[in-house]
Amino acid sequence: MRRGGRIPDVARKSSQEIELMREAGRVVGRVLEAMGEAAAPGVNTAELDELAEGIIRKAGGVPSFKGYHGYPAAICVAPDDVIVHGIPSAEMVLCEGQVLGVDVGVELNGYHGDAARTLAIGRISPEWQELLEATQEALRRGIAAAQAGGLLCDVSRAVQGYAESCGYSVVRDLVGHGIGRSMHEPPQVPNFFEEGQFPEYRLHLRPGHALAIEPMVNRGTYATALDPDGWTIRTADGEPSAHFEHTVIVSKDGPLIMTLP
DSSP states (O other): OOOSSOOOOOOOOOHHHHHHHHHHHHHHHHHHHHHHHHOOTTOBHHHHHHHHHHHHHHTTOEESSTTGGGOOSSEEEEETTEEEOBOOOTTOBOOTTOEEEEEEEEEETTEEEEEEEEEEOSSOOHHHHHHHHHHHHHHHHHHHTOOTTSBHHHHHHHHHHHHHHTTOEEOSSOOEEEOSSSSSEEEEEOSSOOTTSOGGGGOBOOTTOEEEEOOEEESSOSOEEEOTTSSOEEETTOOOEEEOBEEEEOOTTSOEEOOOO
């Protein structure tokens, strides 16, 4: 993450580009719907990855994550205390009472969509359910704050304010991002506000700005730990984590969610 410095230049998407991003986003949304239907006790995450890639390629798209810096799969999975970037495998078999974060990226016609959802596997505990609902509401509030004429820090404050009001912590080592022709573009989109940490806080949001807003919320500390595989990032204290994300376009009529099915 870049901290301090000047506000980055952030390209604004044209109406034609927004429509192309909407098409990619719809595929992302369909994949996440399929993941929600397929993720059940006894299913392994390699099966989910195969299903996701099949849907993406049938739609004429390419999995944005596969091959990205050597990442080997079409989706990222995050069971229980994993925050993000877990690698699907046949050995990772889902069990009743778990939760599973699924992150999906799709490139279609040269533009990307990116979204994530944390799924309940069977019946989960009330504590898990409360964390998932709080994280989803933090995302909703972050999206609602992405208003033309506002500042990017409005999004950061909205996410952090709600998550922390529920007694949770917001991950600080990982942030959201701009998106478009590349999966990761300026600006960075922090889920927390700390004066002077990111020049993006001062970015004036304008119609056509494209943001992937993605709260990662933990029940314990916001500190993270990296597994030996070099990809899987989990909570440092082993406490549960949840992750929800949408690709959003800032418009004069309010934020537009691109990654709905």
